[in-house]
Amino acid sequence: MxxxxxxxxxxxxxxxxxxxxxxxxxxxxxxxxxxxxxxxxxxxxxxxxxxxxxxxxxxxxxxxxxxxxxxxxxxxxxxxxxxxxxxxxxxxxMRQFVDQKWGTSQPITFRDSELGMARLRARGTYAFQIAEPTMVVNSVVGQQGAYGTDQVSDYLRSMIVQRFVDIMGEQKISILDMAGFYNELSAGARASLQDDFAAIGFRLTAFFVEAITPTEETERAIDERASMGAIGNMDAYMKFKAARAIGDAAVNPGGGGTGEGMGMGAGMGMGMGMAGMMAQAFQQQQPAAPAPAPAAAAPAAPTTAAEVQAVIDNLDMRFSMGEISEDNYNRLMQKWQQRLKELGG
Structure with a gap:
C-alpha cells in the first residue's frame, strides 16, 4: 500500500x-x-x-x-x-537570482561613426526572479523533478544578446565614446527585455553592462585614430598614412620595398575604399613604383625634400610613441637631416 x-x-x-x-x-x-x-x-x-x-x-x-x-x-x-x-x-x-552572466559568444559587427565599421564583444550581469509561479511551471519547467538557473541560462543569454545588439545598433554611438553610455545602454536593454521575461513568468530585476571591448583589428584602428587626434580632416589623415608608409620603408629597408610599406599603412582595417584613397595620396608624394625587384633588392629611397621631411616627421612620431629606440632615432635622424640639407630643404 x-x-x-x-x-x-x-x-x-x-x-x-x-x-x-x-x-x-x-x-x-x-x-x-x-x-x-x-x-x-x-x-x-x-x-x-x-x-x-x-x-x-x-x-x-x-x-x-x-x-x-x-x-x-x-x-x-x-x-x-x-x-x-x-x-x-x-x-x-521566489528569491532573486543574482549575478547571472550574459555576453556575446562571437564579435558583433556595428557601423561606427568614427571608424566606419567596428567588431565588438559585450558582457555583463543580470538578475531575475519568478513573477508568475504557474506560468513558470507550465511554460519553462514542465514535468521535471528539479530545475535550476543553469538549465535556463543559455536561453536567457541568447534572448538578452539579441535585444542588446538591437539597442546598440539604434544608439549609433562610436566605440570611442561607448564607455560613457553604459548606464543608458543598461537601462534601455532592461526596458526592452521586460516583456520577454514576463512571457515566461519571470521578472528582470537588474541589468548591467560590464564591458564592451573591440576585437584586435578594431583595437588597432582605434590606436591609429588616437594617434591622429590632432588632425581634423580626411585629407590630412591620408597624407599622414602616406608619410608613415614612406617612413616604414626607410626605417625597415629590408622589408620588401615601398609596396610593402603601403600595405602596412593600408592594413589597419579601414576598408577597401580607404585603401584606394591612401594609394592615391601616396602616389602624390613620390614617383611611381618601379617594376618588382628581387627580394634582396633595397627599397626606393625618398628623393625629394618633401619626402625626406615626411620621413623625419614620421621618425619623430614613432619615437614619441615608443616604436623605435633612442639610438635608432638619433642615427636615422642624423642621416635624414643631412639628406634634407643636400636637397636644399
Missing part, C-alpha cells in the same frame, strides 16, 4: 534552484489533513493530473474543505470523493 504523505516541504532549496517537485518520482498520495509547509522565500503550486489547483504562499497549509475550498472542491470532482488522492506539490524559489 502506498505511503500517505502527511507533511510535504522543501527546506533546503539551493540558491540557484528555481523549482523542486515533490514527490520527485511522480504524484504521491495526499489526503484531507495533509500539510504543505511553504518557507518565507517560496511559493508552492498544488497540482493534480497536470492541472494547477491552487497557489500556496508562505505558511503551513492543511488540506481541508474549510481553509482550501478550491482544492477541496476540485478533489471531490476529480477523485470521486476518494481519500487519499494522488497529487504533487511544486515549490518555487
Amino acid at each position: 502506498a505511503r500517505i504523505i502527511d507533511v510535504v516541504e522543501a527546506p533546503d532549496m539551493a540558491g540557484n534552484e528555481i523549482m523542486r517537485r515533490l514527490p520527485e518520482t511522480g504524484p504521491g498520495d495526499f489526503r484531507l489533513g495533509s500539510q504543505v509547509i511553504v518557507r518565507e522565500s517560496q511559493t508552492a503550486v498544488f497540482f493534480r493530473d497536470g492541472k494547477a489547483l491552487d497557489i500556496l504562499y508562505p505558511g503551513r497549509h492543511t488540506l481541508s474543505t474549510a481553509n482550501l475550498p478550491m482544492i477541496s472542491g476540485m478533489i471531490g470532482w476529480v477523485t470521486g470523493g476518494r481519500n487519499p488522492f494522488p497529487a504533487e506539490v511544486v515549490f518555487l524559489n
